[in-house]
Amino acid sequence: MSVAKPLPHDAAALHVTGRARYVDDIPAPRGTLSLAFGLSDTAHGRIVQLDLDAVRAAPGVVDVFTAADLPHANDVSPAAHDEPLLADGTVHYVGQPIFCVVADSHLAARRAARRAVVAIEPLPAILTIDEALAADSRFEDGPLTWTKGDVDAALSHAPHILEGRIEMGGQEHFYLEGQAAFALPQENGDMLVHASSQHPTEIQHKVAEALGLPMHGVRVEVRRMGGGFGGKESQGNALAVACAIAAMRTGRPCRMRYDRDDDMTITGKRHDFRIDYRVGYDDAGRMLAVDFTQYTRCGWAQDLSLAIADRAMLHADSSYHLTDARITSHRLKTNTQSATAYRGFGGPQGMLAMERVVDQIAHALGRDPLEVRRANFYAAEGAPGYPQTTPYHMAVEDFVLDRIVDELVESSGYHARRAAIAEWNATNPLLKKGIALTPVKFGISFTLTHLNQAGALVHVYQDGSIAMNHGGTEMGQGLFQKVAQVAAQGFGVPVETVRITATDTAKVPNTSATAASSGSDLNGMAVKAACDTIRDRMAAHLASEHQADPASVRFAEGMVHVGGESMTFAEAAWRCYTARVSLSATGFYKTPGIEWDRIRGTGRPFFYFAYGAAVTEVVIDTLSGENRILRTDILHDAGASLNPALDIGQVEGGYVQGAGWLTTEELVWDDKGRLRTHAPSTYKIPACSDRPPVFNVALWSQGHNRSDTIYRSKAVGEPPFMLGISALLALSDAVAACGPAYPALDAPATPERVLMAVIRQRDSGG
Amino acid sequence: MTQTRTITLTVNGDSVTRTVPVRMNLADFLRAELGLTGTHVGCEHGVCGACTLHVDDAPVRSCLMLAVQADGASVTTVEGLADSGRGAALRAAFTARNALQCGYCTPGMLASALDYIDTGGSADRAAIREHLSGNYCRCTGYQAIVDAVCDVIEGRVTA
Numbered sequence: 017m018s019v020a021k022p023l024p025h026d027a028a029a030l031h032v033t034g035r036a037r038y039v040d041d042i043p044a045p046r047g048t049l050s051l052a053f054g055l056s057d058t059a060h061g062r063i064v065q066l067d068l069d070a071v072r073a074a075p076g077v078v079d080v081f082t083a084a085d086l087p088h089a090n091d092v093s094p095a096a097h098d099e100p101l102l103a104d105g106t107v108h109y110v111g112q113p114i115f116c117v118v119a120d121s122h123l124a125a126r127r128a129a130r131r132a133v134v135a136i137e138p139l140p141a142i143l144t145i146d147e148a149l150a151a152d153s154r155f156e157d158g159p160l161t162w163t164k165g166d167v168d169a170a171l172s173h174a175p176h177i178l179e180g181r182i183e184m185g186g187q188e189h190f191y192l193e194g195q196a197a198f199a200l201p202q203e204n205g206d207m208l209v210h211a212s213s214q215h216p217t218e219i220q221h222k223v224a225e226a227l228g229l230p231m232h233g234v235r236v237e238v239r240r241m242g243g244g245f246g247g248k249e250s251q252g253n254a255l256a257v258a259c260a261i262a263a264m265r266t267g268r269p270c271r272m273r274y275d276r277d278d279d280m281t282i283t284g285k286r287h288d289f290r291i292d293y294r295v296g297y298d299d300a301g302r303m304l305a306v307d308f309t310q311y312t313r314c315g316w317a318q319d320l321s322l323a324i325a326d327r328a329m330l331h332a333d334s335s336y337h338l339t340d341a342r343i344t345s346h347r348l349k350t351n352t353q354s355a356t357a358y359r360g361f362g363g364p365q366g367m368l369a370m371e372r373v374v375d376q377i378a379h380a381l382g383r384d385p386l387e388v389r390r391a392n393f394y395a396a397e398g399a400p401g402y403p404q405t406t407p408y409h410m411a412v413e414d415f416v417l418d419r420i421v422d423e424l425v426e427s428s429g430y431h432a433r434r435a436a437i438a439e440w441n442a443t444n445p446l447l448k449k450g451i452a453l454t455p456v457k458f459g460i461s462f463t464l465t466h467l468n469q470a471g472a473l474v475h476v477y478q479d480g481s482i483a484m485n486h487g488g489t490e491m492g493q494g495l496f497q498k499v500a501q502v503a504a505q506g507f508g509v510p511v512e513t514v515r516i517t518a519t520d521t522a523k524v525p526n527t528s529a530t531a532a533s534s535g536s537d538l539n540g541m542a543v544k545a546a547c548d549t550i551r552d553r554m555a556a557h558l559a560s561e562h563q564a565d566p567a568s569v570r571f572a573e574g575m576v577h578v579g580g581e582s583m584t585f586a587e588a589a590w591r592c593y594t595a596r597v598s599l600s601a602t603g604f605y606k607t608p609g610i611e612w613d614r615i616r617g618t619g620r621p622f623f624y625f626a627y628g629a630a631v632t633e634v635v636i637d638t639l640s641g642e643n644r645i646l647r648t649d650i651l652h653d654a655g656a657s658l659n660p661a662l663d664i665g666q667v668e669g670g671y672v673q674g675a676g677w678l679t680t681e682e683l684v685w686d687d688k689g690r691l692r693t694h695a696p697s698t699y700k701i702p703a704c705s706d707r708p709p710v711f712n713v714a715l716w717s718q719g720h721n722r723s724d725t726i727y728r729s730k731a732v733g734e735p736p737f738m739l740g741i742s743a744l745l746a747l748s749d750a751v752a753a754c755g756p757a758y759p760a761l762d763a764p765a766t767p768e769r770v771l772m773a774v775i776r777q778r779d780s781g782g
Numbered sequence: 783m784t785q786t787r788t789i790t791l792t793v794n795g796d797s798v799t800r801t802v803p804v805r806m807n808l809a810d811f812l813r814a815e816l817g818l819t820g821t822h823v824g825c826e827h828g829v830c831g832a833c834t835l836h837v838d839d840a841p842v843r844s845c846l847m848l849a850v851q852a853d854g855a856s857v858t859t860v861e862g863l864a865d866s867g868r869g870a871a872l873r874a875a876f877t878a879r880n881a882l883q884c885g886y887c888t889p890g891m892l893a894s895a896l897d898y899i900d901t902g903g904s905a906d907r908a909a910i911r912e913h914l915s916g917n918y919c920r921c922t923g924y925q926a927i928v929d930a931v932c933d934v935i936e937g938r939v940t941a
């Protein structure tokens with residue numbers, strides 16, 4: 017058995033010896049040039065002067081180009097054709113590329129870019145949610161609203177009502193390897209592009225458009241990324257397209273990487289949200305009516321914002337059954353970076369507002385929030401009311417959180433610790449502790465339904481070695497290894513027999529981004545289909561040699577058994593080859609049974625849900641607002657895990673990143689629209705010393721996907737991110753110990769914000 | 783700005799002489815001049831730790847050191863560690879524990895962790911966390927990295 021084994025990452029040996037190649041490590045042919053963009057320093061304005069003579073004259077500069085020099089499309093958007101590679105007369109945010117310098121080194125290009133004389137006549141800039149609302153600056157004609165039941169009636173009958181607002185910041189991806197691309201001109205005008213991208217097909221598409229080539233003239237290869245997290249789904253398009261154009265103009269290989277400050281200044285981040293809520297509930301804390309209004313800053317271009325805002329709506333229920341709900345979503349257009357995909361894709365924001373609501377209900381009723389959570393959980397199979405429907409009218413048929421939470425409560429000692437914390441807080445005036453248990457239910461599938469497809473290409477060579485290619489990209493998550501395990505399983509060979517090759521648009525075409533946690537679900541199935549095809553051909557031939565039934569041929573432990581004879585897999589491959597059996601096949605998969613209407617908000621957008629729960633305990637210093645996570649316990653459902661070691665890594669990393677989003681990671685724009693936190697010196701991601709000193713992480717032993725996924729596993733890329741919500745609510749719990757009010761702690765809960773909340777809390781005590 | 787200077791240093795045991803721009807940092811020198819791309823840059827201003835390597839056996843952020851400052855010094859990169867066999871147990875532990883995902887932080891992390899181990903650091907998780915707090919990892923959540931370092935110190939892995 018290869019699947020379900022905790023095998024290490026396929027490239028571990030390369031990583032620990034420094035021999036794993038990222039895009040910028042690919043040896044460059046002599047004459048390779050480097051690119052840098054010249055950026056807008058104004059949030060919104062008309063370019064009235066663009067004098068690039070000094071740039072052209074700078075040492076090492078070979079070429080400079082602007083929008084006017086582009087031969088074909090000036091667009092790097094993933095969908096809406098609203099994102100020029102280079103500003104065409106108007107700039108829309110601070111950091112927008114205006115021109116491109118091509119020089120003989122990275123530093124020469126960057127230095128030269130600074131010499132430009134650019135005059136921009138400012139136009140009114142819309143930076144905040146309030147400004148965008150006032151100007152009705154938005155994508156789509158108006159807000160999108162979904163309803164279930166009769167919210168207004170249910171609100172009017174509810175025994176208790178609460179209202180509130182939560183603001184949550186965005187998040188910089190901070191993939192450790194910045195954006196990078198490398199284009200090499202080929203014969204016949206073709207272009208080869210290496211990109212640090214989650215979406216090679218889109219790079220191929222945008223480069224082809226920019227060069228005026230059919231897609232077959234462009235080949236994109238992605239071996240690995242140094243982290244992606246959604247930030248390399250569309251944000252790498254600009255570099256790849258710029259490199260391809262420069263390579264075409266100069267006839268020389270061209271590479272580009274963003275320096276960290278440029279990366280943070282130019283590229284989009286997680287969407288920040290404001291969510292207003294009005295909720296009716298009963299004495300047991302059961303929600304009777306929920307009305308959410310979500311506002312998000314999408315930045316200047318549409319990018320993937322519509323689908324992200326949709327997913328925020330799709331997760332507004334978090335893990336709770338709502339009979340009467342209304343969810344309204346405003347997708348606001350602002351003069352800031354175009355906010356983009358980030359692990360969870362809007363889901364975390366929608367979910368956080370609901371977890372805040374539940375927490376606040378519990379506070380109002382003087383109950384343990386866990387009780388209120390349980391009172392609102394969807395019904396599990398066998399429970400009264402099963403199956404219940406989401407606000408978008410999809411039946412929740414695989415709910416398991418009641419069981420996961422029971423186990424976690426037990427293993428984490430939740431109740432005893434909560435009691436101990438209350439006691440501790442009563443005797444400690446300066447330090448206060450808090451604890452929170454929060455659940456995750458995350459919908460798996462691309463909500464743009466046609467993206468739920470994947471292809472694969474598998475070759476068995478005559479010596480029995482296997483090469484495998486699929487549309488998924490490796491960004492560290494271990495996808496390649498998991499899919500190789502699937503292939504090895506199919507042929508009954510050890511995983512070392514399978515060679516995993518770089519994602520390549522010439523091998524598998526028309527791929528979807530490696531996103532939406534779908535990588536192993538989709539590509540695993542496609543690879544399995546290809547392997548099955550080859551194995552069946554081999555079995556048919558070997559069976560015919562032995563007058564045996566093809567179904568009786570067994571592939572196991574590197575051997576093939578047929579009609580009483582056993583041979584190595586290599587021998588079987590050789591025999592099939594000499595008998596002229598095709599040993600190469602493509603595989604294809606599309607997720608069955610998903611269909612929905614995103615405008616009306618009805619249907620089945622998801623194939624299944626992934627679940628998990630976390631308990632976080634924190635301590636805060638009420639004099640400074642400083643805080644620490646003391647302990648975290650997690651139980652996460654990865655279904656029947658394809659590789660428990662890799663999945664645990666996703667859970668641990670996801671939690672820490674999620675907690676970072678809600679605690680230390682703060683993006684600050686000034687009133688000119690300049691991002692002031694554009695480097696790690698001012699933007700704080702979790703360090704080793706920030707992670708919980710006690711960190712108990714387990715995969716749920718009962719995990720099994722009800723839906724027919726690859727070996728009944730579940731996607732695990734994004735769901736654990738939202739376990740980090742427990743960190744924010746634990747901080748809120750600690751603040752709540754300082755006075756009678758509800759703290760309503762916004763995110764990120766930086767020390768400043770915690771301190772202000774403590775002061776408000778103390779004042780609330782009169 | 784285009785001033786150059788000729789330097790001679792030892793890189794992974796070999797003597798190297800090159801004429802370099804005086805403003806070129808050590809990371810760029812190793813990557814661009816010597817093709818030692820195992821040294822990664824993540825921020826280029828001394829915060830992320832991705833570029834950490836050993837200069838005269840002490841951990842150094844190679845984005846903050848100029849190549850000319852390494853004149854006469856002995857530089858060991860992740861490739862050099864692998865070739866010499868030093869740190870083999872740590873590499874084995876990083877692999878076994880899944881202490882890497884995207885791997886971009888790994889060379890710098892290994893350099894810092896090896897410094898901790900080789901200077902007699904104990905298997906005290908708090909101390910390890912503190913020592914590694916200058917090396918960012920965006921993927922792993924650090925748990926597996928601390929586990930790997932403990933494994934080596936407590937002799938649970940051998941190379």
Ligand code: FES
Pocket residue numbers: 822823824825826827828829830831832833834843844845846
């Ligand atoms: S690249 Fe040197 S510390 Fe970040």
Ligand code: FES
Pocket residue numbers: 192242243492881882883884885886887888918919920921922
């Ligand atoms: S493994 Fe990706 S940054 Fe550490």
